[in-house]
Amino acid sequence: MHKLLQDLWDDYLTLTPDAKRIHDLFAKNGETIVNDHIALRTFNKGALSLEAIKDYLAQFNYEAVDEYHFEEKKLRAYHFEIKSDLDAPKIFVSELLLEQMPKEVIDICEDLIAEADKVIAKDGISLPMLPWRTISSNEYETLLKHSEYAAWLATFGLRANHFTVSVNHLTHLSTLEDVNQFVKSHDFSLNQSGGEVKGSEEVSLKQSSTMANFVNWKFSDQPLKIRSCFYEFAERFNIPGTNQQYRGFVAASADKIFESTNVAA
């Protein structure tokens, strides 16, 4: 389990230098940094479907707890927990419902999935992985017209698209609003989609995130400046009327967190 998260973290930092900078700023401030969750994206077909990832994560004792649906973005997701180790980071995995995409998206993605299926038949799943060719800038633009998620996933593959600082574990900054001020005061921009703070105490979860790092990605034909991965901040509250902290996600908030990779924003 620790190796899986370490490998995902190392890979994430290569694409997300902003996360390393923010992490180091927190550390310099004397904060205790605990990871609430990470997230991965995938396609709903072939050897990397959400169900296949579910089987893969079972070896690390991760179990699917709740299911989420994003009708407009054509996504379905599970969040996973280790029931015997509830302090372990949760894992949020979503999949693109390919059959609901236009033909030109299906054609490109099925081609990539066929490549991945060969790799996985031979060597199995091992995260992080980009189990298909580097796509072209044309393919990227075609996917982007219909689904920002499809364009991101086809480009970057299965890797952590964010890690999440647990605001509850910080020692100096005490609320999500304080964290947001701190991050902005160091010139990082936050995702404003649906407001800077997603969620509320009423739904037992408040979240914010940086806009994903710009990287100069070398597509097969030419480089383009696009957004890679982002950093998230999450403050959890007790489920109303109980003294039990909420461990799940909030679909309406997640819907906006996805937009942290939007190149246009």
Ligand code: OOG
């Ligand atoms: C995942 C977005 C959802 C959350 O905390 O609600 C999420 C993604 O961008 O792939 O992580």
Ligand code: NI
């Ligand atoms: Ni998240």
